[in-house]
Amino acid sequence: MLYHLLAPLAKQHILFNLFNYITFRAAGAIVTALVLAFLCGPAIIRRLREHNVGQVIRAEGPASHHTKRGTPTMGGLIIILATVVPTFLWARLDSPYVVVAIVAMLWMGAIGFIDDYLKIVRGKPQGLVARWKLVGQVTFGVALGIALLLWPLAPNLEPASTQLPLFKYRLIYFAPWLYVVFVTLVVTGSSNAVNLTDGLDGLATGLTAIVAGAFAIFAYLFGRFDASHYLGVYFLPGAGELAIFCGALAGAALGFLWFNAHPAQVFMGDTGSLAIGGALGTVAIMLKAEFLLLIAGGVFVAEAVSVILQVWVYRWHKRRRGKEYADAHRVFRMAPLHHHFEKLGWAEPQVVMRFYILGVMCAAIALATLKVR
Numbered sequence: 001m002l003y004h005l006l007a008p009l010a011k012q013h014i015l016f017n018l019f020n021y022i023t024f025r026a027a028g029a030i031v032t033a034l035v036l037a038f039l040c041g042p043a044i045i046r047r048l049r050e051h052n053v054g055q056v057i058r059a060e061g062p063a064s065h066h067t068k069r070g071t072p073t074m075g076g077l078i079i080i081l082a083t084v085v086p087t088f089l090w091a092r093l094d095s096p097y098v099v100v101a102i103v104a105m106l107w108m109g110a111i112g113f114i115d116d117y118l119k120i121v122r123g124k125p126q127g128l129v130a131r132w133k134l135v136g137q138v139t140f141g142v143a144l145g146i147a148l149l150l151w152p153l154a155p156n157l158e159p160a161s162t163q164l165p166l167f168k169y170r171l172i173y174f175a176p177w178l179y180v181v182f183v184t185l186v187v188t189g190s191s192n193a194v195n196l197t198d199g200l201d202g203l204a205t206g207l208t209a210i211v212a213g214a215f216a217i218f219a220y221l222f223g224r225f226d227a228s229h230y231l232g233v234y235f236l237p238g239a240g241e242l243a244i245f246c247g248a249l250a251g252a253a254l255g256f257l258w259f260n261a262h263p264a265q266v267f268m269g270d271t272g273s274l275a276i277g278g279a280l281g282t283v284a285i286m287l288k289a290e291f292l293l294l295i296a297g298g299v300f301v302a303e304a305v306s307v308i309l310q311v312w313v314y315r316w317h318k319r320r321r322g323k324e325y326a327d328a329h330r331v332f333r334m335a336p337l338h339h340h341f342e343k344l345g346w347a348e349p350q351v352v353m354r355f356y357i358l359g360v361m362c363a364a365i366a367l368a369t370l371k372v373r
Helices: 002-011 014-020 022-051 063-068 076-090 096-120 131-152 176-197 203-222 225-231 239-260 271-288 291-296 298-321 325-330 335-343 348-368
Strands: 162-164 172-173
Touching: 002 014, 002 022, 002 076, 014 022, 014 203, 022 076, 022 203, 022 239, 063 172, 076 239, 076 271, 076 348, 096 176, 096 225, 096 271, 131 176, 131 271, 131 335, 162 291, 176 203, 176 271, 176 298, 203 225, 203 239, 203 271, 203 291, 203 298, 203 348, 239 271, 271 291, 271 298, 291 298, 298 325, 298 335, 298 348
Parallel strands: none
Antiparallel strands: 162 172
């Protein structure tokens, strides 16, 4: 909004020319998101506490987590608010990249909100039935895939394609129907991966800031003809506006981390985790950087894979040798992966900080692939 209001005034005063620069507007979005999270956070937490919107702790979870029962959840509303509002303020509202990213966050956030509402307010332990949650995620993924085929964001590239890291100007091409499947897998996979990671105070929040920061850089570079040409990646006209959305998401995550750090005053719940994962997956799809998301979000991937592996191996052993044998031969002491390390005796803040370090390393490797081509 500020771009549309103030950038035209650059002819009268050179100061307003700043609003033509994506870097300036991205920085403005980060600061605005931080301030908004700081200002709105206490009021939202207080309202959640007044309505007894408290976290439900699984009986089979680590014993140390039972003290967290009743901590306000659905705090993802803070992240969504502190991402969407700064994006509206600082980004170009005529950018399809920005519009799609906001829609993705709101759609997935709505699914998470319904799940949290049924689980906590209505007292249904399972929340939204997993089948219907998946239907909501798949519906968005299919709609996004079809929309990108019919209305390509990058007219210079084949719509049903994605870029390969480590190779200059190398695309993977899909059949149209397979591309829709691919997009759906990325969106549902990323949203569920963040959801599974959100199990320790500040873990998913800090990792979100790291990955969103990395993708803000990707969006800026891919949206510049000179930078993309120098790095050997495809130029995506207009994609630079996603740097503002990703910057706002990173700022919102850091602002929320103020309240979510150990010991947490509030949890993001599915409202936040599904919204974040859906938004990051959608941004990666629009930038044709799905494989970079796999690298930069390596910790999210490891968390999701640990659950899949644990369940698959358990069921395989149970089917072949019975439940007792399966219980005694689990891959991890507990899944997702962060609980495994808790069971090994690591303190919660220790697990979180070490996963942050791994998250920074994964993001750095993803950024390094831009030069290793």
